[in-house]
Amino acid sequence: MMESCKGLPGFVWVCPQPSVDRCHRVPRQSVWQTLSFPRVYAAEMPTATDKIEQAVSTDTIKTVNFVSEREIQEYMMKETGKDRLVKMFSKNHIGGWSPEVQFIKQVTTQTALITFLITSFVGGRHAREEFVRKHQATVFSTRFRAFRSLQDSIFMKSLLDGAKWTVKVSLFTVSLLGISQSIAVYRNKSSPWEYSIGLGITAAFLKCNLGLKGMFAGGVFGTVMGLVGGTAIWGIMYALNETQEQRNYWKVQKHLEMEKASRGLLVSPETGEQLQPQPMS
Secondary structure, eight states, X not given: OEEEOTTOTTEEEEOSSTTOOOOEEEEOOOHHHHHSOOOOOOXXXXXXXXXXXXXXXXXXXXXXXXXXXXXXXXXXXHOOHHHHHHHHTSOOTTSOOOHHHHHHHHXXXXXXXXXXXXXXXXXXXXXXXXXXXXXXXXXXXXHHHHHHHHHHHHHHHHHHHHHHHHHHHHHHHHHHHHHHHHXXXXXXXXXXXXXXXXXXXXXXHHTGGGHHHHHHHHHHHHHHHHHHXXXXXXXXXXXXXXXXXXXXXXXXXXXXXXXXXXXXXXXXXXXXOBOOOOOOO
């Protein structure tokens, strides 16, 4: 119930209930206050919903280790370097290769593609210059035949140079990564030495056409350069926590989880339900 208060402009009488005689005086709202957005006042005491949202946003999700540290260490003590090498070059239960082999394939494919694009472009430019130099005094029957001969020369030179260097670089990459990864897997340890040995053997193999002296010189040069590059690579792997020791630890942990799940021993401690971990890639 609202009545105007005579003699007091700008104020109204407000009665909460018609049956109540006591009224209180409030200021009359202006036109601007009426058209503006209403004010919203938050409660000082948090509600139950606020507490739940705060708990979800602040609490961290804790993971449960379904395989103990002792089980992982016992499994790693039993396996040998030969066992790790066999697993490296074998397919898993879902038909996929090991992470080491996948890494070698991925790097080799990317390197081969980049090498082919670069070398074919450079070979095409050289073929164009060579064609122009050789046929300055040549008189072609038609302009189309001259243009066709130029394009054929550029295409063949680009294709041959790109294929030649792609094969060389691919063999170099597969040899370097295959040797270094095999040594790291066998030792179950990452260090600059496997890259030094891998590059030394690869460089000596690529210089086999120069005889024993060429192979020895190439091996020494590759060993030194591999040690320098391997130190940088090992530093990056250590900083990213991607060393061979850590990768093998995760692999063993996932393997033991899969074994427990297959035997029905992987059970959630909260609900008691049997869990199925994600298969290893």
